[in-house]
Amino acid sequence: MTDQYHNEPMLELFIFESMQLIExxxxxxxxxxxxxxxxxxxxxEIFRIxxxxxxxxxxxxxxxxxxxxxxxxxxxxxxxxxxxxxxxxSQLSDLVLEGIxxxxxxxxxxxxxDEAEGDAAALIESLRVFHATIKAQNYTVRDQEMKxxxxxxxxxxxxxxxxxxxxxxxxxxxxSSSFQATLYFxxxxxxxxxxxxxxxxxxxxxxxxxxxxxxxxxxxxxAVVIQEQGFTLFLKTDRSxxxxxxxxxxxxxxxxxxxxxxKNCEPFEDLHEExxxxxxxxxxxxxxxxxxxxTIDQKESYSSASQQSIISVSVAKLDxxxxxxxxxxxxxxxxxxxxxxxxxxxxxFEKAARQLRKITSELxxxxxxxxxVPLTGTFQKMNRTVRDMCKKLxxxxxxxxxxxxxxxDKNIIEHISDPLMHLIRNSIDHGIEMPSDREMKGKPRxxxxxxxxxxxxxxxxxxxxxxxxxxxxxxxxSKAREKGLLQVxxxxxTDKEIYNLVFLPGFSTNETVTEFSxxxxxxxxxxxxxxxxxxxxxxDSVPGKGTTLSLKIPLTLAIIDGMNIKVGDSRYTIxxxxxxxxxxxxxTDIIVDPDDNEMIMVRGQCFPxxxxxxxxxxxxxxxxxxxxxxxxxxxxxxxxxxxxDELIGQQQVVVKSLPAYIKHTKKVTGLAGCTLLGDGSxxxxxxxxxxxxxxxxx
Amino acid sequence: MSENExxxxxDQVEDTQKxxxxxxxLGNEFYGIEIKYVTEIIGLQPITEIPEMPEYIKGIINLRGxxxxxxxxxxxxxxxxxxxxxxxxxxxIDIREIPIGLIVDSVSEVIxxxxxxxxxxxxxxxxxNKYIRGIGKVGNDVKLxxxxxxxLTDLEIENLENI
Numbered sequence: 016m017t018d019q020y021h022n023e024p025m026l027e028l029f030i031f032e033s034m035q036l037i038e039x040x041x042x043x044x045x046x047x048x049x050x051x052x053x054x055x056x057x058x059x060e061i062f063r064i065x066x067x068x069x070x071x072x073x074x075x076x077x078x079x080x081x082x083x084x085x086x087x088x089x090x091x092x093x094x095x096x097x098x099x100x101x102x103x104x105s106q107l108s109d110l111v112l113e114g115i116x117x118x119x120x121x122x123x124x125x126x127x128x129d130e131a132e133g134d135a136a137a138l139i140e141s142l143r144v145f146h147a148t149i150k151a152q153n154y155t156v157r158d159q160e161m162k163x164x165x166x167x168x169x170x171x172x173x174x175x176x177x178x179x180x181x182x183x184x185x186x187x188x189x190x191s192s193s194f195q196a197t198l199y200f201x202x203x204x205x206x207x208x209x210x211x212x213x214x215x216x217x218x219x220x221x222x223x224x225x226x227x228x229x230x231x232x233x234x235x236x237x238a239v240v241i242q243e244q245g246f247t248l249f250l251k252t253d254r255s256x257x258x259x260x261x262x263x264x265x266x267x268x269x270x271x272x273x274x275x276x277x278k279n280c281e282p283f284e285d286l287h288e289e290x291x292x293x294x295x296x297x298x299x300x301x302x303x304x305x306x307x308x309x310t311i312d313q314k315e316s317y318s319s320a321s322q323q324s325i326i327s328v329s330v331a332k333l334d335x336x337x338x339x340x341x342x343x344x345x346x347x348x349x350x351x352x353x354x355x356x357x358x359x360x361x362x363x364f365e366k367a368a369r370q371l372r373k374i375t376s377e378l379x380x381x382x383x384x385x386x387x388v389p390l391t392g393t394f395q396k397m398n399r400t401v402r403d404m405c406k407k408l409x410x411x412x413x414x415x416x417x418x419x420x421x422x423x424d425k426n427i428i429e430h431i432s433d434p435l436m437h438l439i440r441n442s443i444d445h446g447i448e449m450p451s452d453r454e455m456k457g458k459p460r461x462x463x464x465x466x467x468x469x470x471x472x473x474x475x476x477x478x479x480x481x482x483x484x485x486x487x488x489x490x491x492x493s494k495a496r497e498k499g500l501l502q503v504x505x506x507x508x509t510d511k512e513i514y515n516l517v518f519l520p521g522f523s524t525n526e527t528v529t530e531f532s533x534x535x536x537x538x539x540x541x542x543x544x545x546x547x548x549x550x551x552x553x554x555d556s557v558p559g560k561g562t563t564l565s566l567k568i569p570l571t572l573a574i575i576d577g578m579n580i581k582v583g584d585s586r587y588t589i590x591x592x593x594x595x596x597x598x599x600x601x602x603t604d605i606i607v608d609p610d611d612n613e614m615i616m617v618r619g620q621c622f623p624x625x626x627x628x629x630x631x632x633x634x635x636x637x638x639x640x641x642x643x644x645x646x647x648x649x650x651x652x653x654x655x656x657x658x659x660d661e662l663i664g665q666q667q668v669v670v671k672s673l674p675a676y677i678k679h680t681k682k683v684t685g686l687a688g689c690t691l692l693g694d695g696s697x698x699x700x701x702x703x704x705x706x707x708x709x710x711x712x713x
Numbered sequence: 714m715s716e717n718e719x720x721x722x723x724d725q726v727e728d729t730q731k732x733x734x735x736x737x738x739l740g741n742e743f744y745g746i747e748i749k750y751v752t753e754i755i756g757l758q759p760i761t762e763i764p765e766m767p768e769y770i771k772g773i774i775n776l777r778g779x780x781x782x783x784x785x786x787x788x789x790x791x792x793x794x795x796x797x798x799x800x801x802x803x804x805x806i807d808i809r810e811i812p813i814g815l816i817v818d819s820v821s822e823v824i825x826x827x828x829x830x831x832x833x834x835x836x837x838x839x840x841x842n843k844y845i846r847g848i849g850k851v852g853n854d855v856k857l858x859x860x861x862x863x864x865l866t867d868l869e870i871e872n873l874e875n876i
Contacts, residue, residue, distance in 0.1 A: 338778070339778075341778075342777075342778035345778065346778075584762075585761065585762060586761075630764070631764035631765070632764060633762070633764075671780055673763070673773070673780070674773060674780050674781060674782045674811075674812070674813075675811055676782045676811050676813050676865065677763055677766070677770070677773065677782050680766060680767065680770060681765060681766060681767075683763065683764060683765045683766075684765075686763070686764075689761070689773065689780060691775055691778065691780075695775055696759060696761065696775065697761040697773055697774070697775050697780065698761075699761065699763070
C-alpha cells in the first residue's frame, strides 16, 4: 500500500475519475429506477463504468473495490448479454446503490490517506446470489446447448466469469500463420499482469485467435509468473510476422521480445483439453477489451455531446489565477492613476489606459466565470437522498428540480451540498405525511419536494418547498419555551419569527429520533454551514399546506461588493449586501444607557452603536458622532450601527485571507479577510456576523 | 532526469548558502539569521494594523500583491520599542512556506561563520535565550544566531497557554 504515497498524481486522478463515474452511475440508476426497468443504454453504461473502476482500482491495488466492481460488472454483463426478462429491478437498484456507497466510502478513506480496508464480502455474496438468480432465469429461455456450455464452464471454473459465452467461433479455423511470442518485461516495471493484458488488448484487432501463459491475467500471481518466465502468447493471424512484431515491440517496459512462426495450430492442439477454458478465457479478454474500447469511444462521444471538451483543473490553480488577476486589476489602477501623471495632458496614454482597463475587467469576469459550476450535480445527488428516505420511511415523495443550471462558485457548492441534503431529509422526515394521512387530507398520495435555484442580484436563491404538513406553530413555541430559546416577548412574536426558531441550536420537534433527522443538531449545523459562505436561511410555512425554506447564498466568495470606510489611518471594507443605510447622526438621537452602551434612535427604532475605533483600538481624531458617519448594517435580522470616520467609496474587492501566521496567532472576531485597494494599501474586510458576537460578548 | 537535476541545483544552492548569515542589529546586539530563510530585505512600508494582535505583531503589508505579516523583533524579545527611522528594515523570511517580515533596527551584512566558530549558547536557567540557536564568533564580535523556527512556533505555544 506504500505505492499510493509514491503515486500521488495517479491517486488523485483515480479518486477524481472514480468519483465522477460513480456519481454518473448513481444518476443513471436513479433515473432508470423511476421507470422500473433498465434500458440497454444504461446497462451498457453501468457495465462500462464498473469495468473501468475495476481496472483502475486493481491498478491502484485497492482490491476490495476492484472485487466488488468485478461482481457488479458480472451482474451487468449478464443483463447486457442475455437480456433476461422479469428481473427485480428494485432489488438490483438496492444492491448496486449499496455497492456504490461502499465504493464511495472506500474512496473517501483513500482520499483521507487511510487504508481502504472495508470488507465487501457480504455485498459481493448478495450480488453473486442475484447474479445466479438472473442467470437461472435465463437458462430457461435459452436453448439447451447454450445451457450446457455455460454450466460446464461454470463447473470448470466456478469463481471465474462463466458467462462469457464465447463470441468467437469454436471451430478451429485455418489462418495463414501462427506465432509464438514471448515477452519479458523490465524487472521493476511492476504490475506485469496488467501490462500483459495491455499487450493482448493492443493485439485485439490484428489477431484472430490466441491464448497465453499464464492464462489468468486477472490474478496477481500471474504477475510473478510473467516476471520470471515471461509472457508467452500463441496467436493465429493472417497478418505478417513484421506487423505483429511491430505491434508487440511498442509495448512499454519491454525488455526482450521473441517472436517466432510456429507450425499451424501445434500449440493449440497440444492444449486441446484446456481448450474450452482457454477459449472461454480469450473470449473474456475479447469481451473486456472490446468493452474497454467502447468505453473510450463512448466517453469521447459522451463528453463531446454533453460537456463540450472539458479539462479538469485543480481549484488551487484557479485560486492562484484569480489572485493574479486581482493583483493585475490593482496594478492597472496603480499605473493609470499614477500620481506622476497628474496634470499632464496625455491623450494617447488615456486611450491605451482605457483599453487596458477594459481588457482587465473582461479578464476578471472570465476568470470568475471559470470558477462557476452549475448546481446540477448537487441537485442530482438529492434524488438519491429522496429515494433512500422514501424506502426507509415508506413514504412516497417526488423531487422536482428547477433551475439546476444556475451557476455558483465552486467553493460555495462544496459548502451547500450537505446542508441541502439535510434540509431535504428533514422535509421528508418531518414535513411530508404518510401516504394514507395525505389521502385523508385530500392531497395526492405522493408528496412533492421542489428544489429550485435562481439568480437574484449578486445572490443565488435556493428554495426548498414541500407540500407536507407545514410547521406546527404551537409545538415550536412550546418547545422553544421549554428550551428557553425565546428572546422576544411571546405576545409580540410574529409567525416568521416562530418558524425561524427551528434554526436555533438544540431545537428539534420530532419526538422520536430517527436515523435521518431529529437529533436537534442538524438545523444549526445547516445554518452554520450556510453562514460560513456568507449565506442566510429563512423559513416560511402554511399549516397543512407545506413549508418553504429559502437559502440565500452569494454567487462567489472571491469578489465582493464592498464599501470602504476609514477609521483613523485604517481602512475597513463592509460588504455592501449587509449595508442598509449610512447617515450623519444627530447628537440628539444618541441615547446612552446606564451601562454606557450607546444607542441611536432612527425613525422610532433604537439600534446599538459600535464604535469601530474603540472596538479595534485605533487612534482617530473623530470621536464625536457629529463628525463621523454611521453605517447601519444588518445580518440575520439583527441590526447594528457602525461608527466610522468617513466613507471612502464603493468598490468591488478581491477577498484575500489574512496571512496564515496571523490566523494561527489569533482568530480575530469580526474580520473576514483583507483586500488590496486601488492605491496598493490594505483594507480589512469586516465580518458583520462576527461583529454581532463581538458586540454581545464585549 | 530533470528531477535529479533539480535536486542537484538545490543542493548547490544549499551549499553556497551554508554557513552564511545575514546580520542585523537590535540596539547594541548583532543577530544573525541563516541566509536560506531570507527572501528579501525591504525598506519600511505603510503598515496596516490588525486589531487584537499581540504587541509585537505590527500588522500586515502588501508586498507586490502578497499580504505579509510583520513582527517587530525588538518587541518580540521584550526590548523597548524604538521609533522607526530610515534605517529600519523589514527582513522578509520564509519559514516552512510561511512568509513573515521581521522589523529590525538595521541590516548590516552577510557573513560566513563556519561551524567551528559557532558555540552553543550558555545554558541559562528558564527560557532566557530560547530563540538563540548558537553564538557565532567573528573576529572580536559575537553574533547571536537566531533559531527562526522558534520565532514562529513558540508563539503558538504561548497562545495555548494564554487560553
